Amino acid sequence: MKAAINQLPVFYRYLFSYMALFLLPLLVLGVTGYHQLVHIVGDDVERNNQALLQDLQDGMDQKMILLNRIAGQLESVSELSPYVLTHDYYNVYQGKKVLESKVVDESVREVALHIRGTDFLLSSTSIYKVNSFIDEFYQYKQWTSAQFNDDLNRLTTPQLRPAEDVSISGLPNQRLVTYIVPIPINSLHPYGTVLFILKENELLKSLPVAGGNAIVFDREGRVLAAQTPTDYLHDPGFFGKIVNGKAKYQDVTIQHITYAASYKKSDKSGFTYVTMLPKSTLVAPINRAIWQWGSWMAAIFLAGCVLVYVLMIFNYNPVKRLAALVETIRGQSLRRANVFEMIGNVIHDMADSNRSLGLKLEANRSAVMEHLLASILKGEFTSVEALNEQGKEIGFLLPYSETAVLMLEFPASFVPMKGRLHEEVDAWFGGQIVGYRKESLEERRMLFIISSACSPEAWREWLNQMHEHLTAVFQAPITMGVGNRYAEVVQAGRSYLEASTAIDYKLIKGNQRVIFFDELLVYDHADLLSPRRVLEDLEIVLQHGNAGRVAETVHQIGMRMKQSGLTLFVARELCYDMIRKFIAYADKRNSGGATTSFPDVLTLTEYMTLDEIVDLLTTACATYCDLLESKKPANPSALIQQITQYISRHCGEYDFSVQRIAEHFSLSLSYLSRYFKEQTGRTIMDYMNEVRIDHAKRLLKAEDYSVKDIVQQIGYSDVSSFIRKFKQTVGVTPGEYRKQHR
Missing domain, CATH: 3.30.450.20 (PAS domain)
Known part of the structure; x- marks a missing residue:
């Protein structure tokens, strides 16, 4: 029974x-x-x-x-x-x-x-x-x-x-x-x-x-x-x-x-x-x-049974939909007597899969975080919203309106204790100040990109208190260089230059204190060469797009920089702004891999003389002029063909992304997206989804893999989003598609 x-x-x-x-x-x-x-x-x-x-x-x-x-x-x-x-x-x-x-x-x-x-x-x-x-x-x-x-x-x-x-x-x-x-x-x-x-x-x-x-x-x-x-x-x-x-x-x-x-x-x-x-x-x-009483009882019972049946259908519908989803994911029908057990097994499998994916994500989190922080300093993000959209999957978020760079320098003997120093600094973040550590090129330095919403007075007070705490804990001379706070995240590179310059003033200001860039007189003797006027002149020649004229103008700017007696910081800052102009116009002119050909702000801090900075600027100008004079390939579709072939070969990999395509072809994200849309008439994400859906359709026709296995093979990370995308594209669920073509 x-x-x-x-x-x-x-x-x-x-x-x-x-x-x-x-x-x-x-x-x-x-x-x-x-x-x-x-x-x-x-x-x-x-x-x-x-x-x-x-x-x-x-x-x-x-x-x-x-x-x-x-x-x-x-x-x-x-x-x-x-x-x-x-x-x-x-x-x-x-x-x-x-x-x-x-x-x-x-x-x-x-x-x-x-x-x-x-x-x-x-x-x-x-x-x-x-x-x-x-x-x-x-x-x-x-x-x-x-x-x-x-x-x-x-x-x-x-x-x-x-x-x-x-x-x-x-x-x-x-x-x-x-x-x-x-x-x-x-x-x-x-x-x-x-x-x-x-x-x-x-x-x-x-x-x-x-x-x-x-x-x-x-x-x-x-x-x-x-x-x-x-x-x-x-x-x-x-x-x-x-x-x-x-x-x-x-x-x-x-x-x-x-x-x-x-x-x-x-x-x-x-x-x-x-x-x-x-x-x-x-x-x-x-x-x-008795007959009337029995009739009323029977009528009440029948009405109650109908009501119970209707309510059961209403309340069971979510379970029914969930069971249908599980059938689609598993690619086979469930035994209705054990539907909850089957759903529980699928949820258990998905939980195991999510844990596995979480471990993979955590393993790659540091690398992704480092990449995002480097992109911030390079000025690749024009808005905080765009940055947060990419960083939300790994828990990276700059929640406030102003961004600044904090740099710490400590003795060489203190290098083995960098991890502990990082933990102490992290403990100070919270409330209206949020920060993330970026690996520095120098072992004796530690770099933090900070998002802040507090007042300037509270900002200075917070930094001074943290410096006192670190000095008391580690009993070592720690210098903190603080760049200015900017409302535009694209200016984070400038704040990095300012923090690096502030650290360089330790011999003047003292090597065991907090040095704020806005307290330094780094603009002395800058009146002979106005950076704003220089950038306006460069903007004009870049708009004309004449390589010879651009080279001549940059040469004149370099000569004036050497003669003006600019401070090292002003020279770096001017060079940083001019290189950003080259990058912006290279992107506008669809010059392919232009952005990766130019030096970034981290490289710029390695140059310690005006001659080195002018030479770097001249090299960047030559790169830009070469891009201007280079002719387009006889077959405009050659590059797009390479990109589509690369997508078809690698889109099934778990870590495949548009960023990876851009890095493989040495293109910026913005240029890659614009170029692909102009050549194909659709976005690169739409094309990737189409390739993955076609691959899934072939597997559903020819193989007995479950939907979960197919999702992993085609590069999707979430089963439910795949099913929704498949039905939106094909018109039926994966399970229904398999039944139709078997």
Whole structure:
């Protein structure tokens, strides 16, 4: 059983469990409600039955009281006195009218008065001879003439004869109840007898016992009257079966029909009153209520099941989509019974893969970080946003608006402790000052690129406090050179030159302190040669694009630099700005690998004389002029063909990137992107994605690799992004593509 349940799909297992949870309280509610309903309706039926019995008793007792009262009233009527009735025939006629008035309802067929000692009966309808009355007009089957005469003349107490069949002259047989009352009532020597002839079918006519019966028993247990005369009334043991001293409400089976029988004995008359109602009639309201209750319970259950099903579909959809994604990644269908287990396995595999990728990324993080820091000093990033976009994957971020360079110099004996010094400096970064270490070309120096948002005063205070801390910790002369802070990240190279120049002033300022570049008089004697004017002149000739004119202008600038007596820093700064101009115009003119041909700011700091700096500037100018005069290849597509072939061969490698393409062909990122777009009409990233997607399509058609393995082979790092890109490009998921082409 358990194994069969485990084979069910997860959706149906959860659906059935929720339905079972819903059904359990519904069953409890249904059973308790059913019992309460049966109890309530049963009590109501019993109350109605008791009320019916009470009505039967009240009606019959009131009838007997009424008849006794009528008999008593006849005593006082002068027209009906023995003397008057025996001496004046006219008064006999008047007495007849009086008796006629005593027929009070349909149940009284006739009222007759007999004066003892006479041989006639005066009734409400006629005057009878006694013998003629019993022999001719009312022929009782069990009441003989002798008994009749004896009862009329000898009874001293009222007597009620049970209902019996009577043949009436000229009419069909009827069942009549006869009530004989001697008058005066309760007299030991009555002078007359009143005879009430009652119709049995009218006595109990008003009782609502459809399909059942209402019965009146006398003190001896004889049936006095019944609403419906039937055969079972003649059973001598019938009274004992109904009135047995047990519950006054019981089930009795008679002639294969079950009745709910109730009885009640009157204290006034001594009669026993019985109602018999068919059990089917009594329980009909209960059955109807139960049916309605069950119908409502079933409707609620069905509605609840529908609601549970709808909610299950709604809540299961994310799991279904996740399962579909897992199927796509694995390249095979999941067993629906173990969908969560399969998803868990895939997530576990992805977690292992991510950990592996994380380890690889961490191993390359230092190299990537070093490359980014070098690019900052070279001025390759024109905005902080572009820099942060490339650095976010390795956690590199310059969050604030101003960038500066900090350089530390320490004794040669302190070189083995550089790692510890780095840790101490790193501990000071945080809040509004964030910094990253860049490897320096000199062992005795340590370089930091810093992003700051604090005020100039707080900046100086922070640097001085850190210097005091380092000096106290290492007990060694540490010099700190601080370049100016710039709002443009492209000026980070200038701040590097300033920090390097500040360090060079240690012999003047002291070698165990913080030296701020803006405190130095490095611009002395610069008035003979205005750097701003020099850059404007160079800008003009570069715009014309004439190599000879550019060379001549740079030669004149170099001569003026030697004659002007510029400080070493100003000369370096001017050379740095002019080289950046060469790089910018080389990129504009699509000169290929121009940027890597020019010296960077790190190289520039190695030159210690004006002659060396002028020679470096002249070499850079010659490189630029060669680029201007070099002719474009006869086949413009030669380079683009090499680039596309390189992409096709290496795009499946994990560390493949646009930066790697640029470095391989000695091109700047900006030039490579622009050149590729001009030659192909699309971006290099779009082309790389197309090559990878084509490679993935071939593998999906021909191999049985999982999607995860394919992703690794084509150079993607994230499975979900690949699936999204594949569907966006091809129109279907990888799994669907494999099914279509198998």
